[in-house]
Amino acid sequence: MPAAARVFFALQPPAAAQAELGRLAGWCERRCGGRAVAPENLHLTLLFAGELPPDQVASLQRAAASVRWAPFEVTLERIEYWARPRLLCAVPSQPLPGAMALAEALRAALRGTLALPVRPFAPHVTVLRRPRRLAEVAMAPLSWQATEFALFCSERVGGTRRYRSLWAWSCS
Numbered sequence: 399m400p401a402a403a404r405v406f407f408a409l410q411p412p413a414a415a416q417a418e419l420g421r422l423a424g425w426c427e428r429r430c431g432g433r434a435v436a437p438e439n440l441h442l443t444l445l446f447a448g449e450l451p452p453d454q455v456a457s458l459q460r461a462a463a464s465v466r467w468a469p470f471e472v473t474l475e476r477i478e479y480w481a482r483p484r485l486l487c488a489v490p491s492q493p494l495p496g497a498m499a500l501a502e503a504l505r506a507a508l509r510g511t512l513a514l515p516v517r518p519f520a521p522h523v524t525v526l527r528r529p530r531r532l533a534e535v536a537m538a539p540l541s542w543q544a545t546e547f548a549l550f551c552s553e554r555v556g557g558t559r560r561y562r563s564l565w566a567w568s569c570s
């Protein structure tokens with residue numbers, strides 16, 4: 399049987415925002431211990447689809463291609479600690495209607511095709527895993543214009559998690 403892939407839709411910050419979030423992740427690591435997320439892995443998940451065989455990944459690709467969406471601004475303003483997954487995340491202070499609409503449009507496009515895990519959309523960019531001590535970390539607000547989203551495959555390579563972009567779609 400062909401191997402399943404662990405796939406999810408996400409926004410990848412453009413280079414300048416990625417570098418800024420990378421610096422922030424390093425700062426969090428110095429303050430709190432734990433493991434900063436590598437800059438190339440920084441992302442904002444729109445919809446997690448789970449482990450899927452190749453034909454279902456192809457269905458995801460077709461469904462995503464049918465989604466029409468307008469570009470929107472992503473603004474992240476503070477660092478939050480999420481206790482259960484033990485993460486530090488950069489989160490918005492205000493709802494992100496554009497991101498919410500895109501996440502919902504993707505879910506709607508897949509309805510009837512795939513059974514998806516149900517978890518409410520909570521926009522965040524994970525910057526650090528497993529902090530050893532908790533400390534306030536301030537961040538300067540960081541914004542970027544989202545004009546593209548991608549389907550990523552989550553893989554473990556030599557014990558390290560990495561996300562590989564399979565396809566990307568631009569706003570319409």
Ligand code: ATP
Nearest residue numbers: 404406441442443445446515516517524552553559
């Ligand atoms: P690891 O599982 O090795 O700690 P990870 O959580 O980043 O690393 P994945 O579990 O493959 O890697 O998840 C990929 C992305 O999808 C991450 O942003 C993760 O937060 C998100 N994700 C994983 N499971 C779910 C889920 N059930 N619902 C919503 N998002 C999820």
Ligand code: MG
Nearest residue numbers: 446483552559
């Ligand atoms: Mg995980």
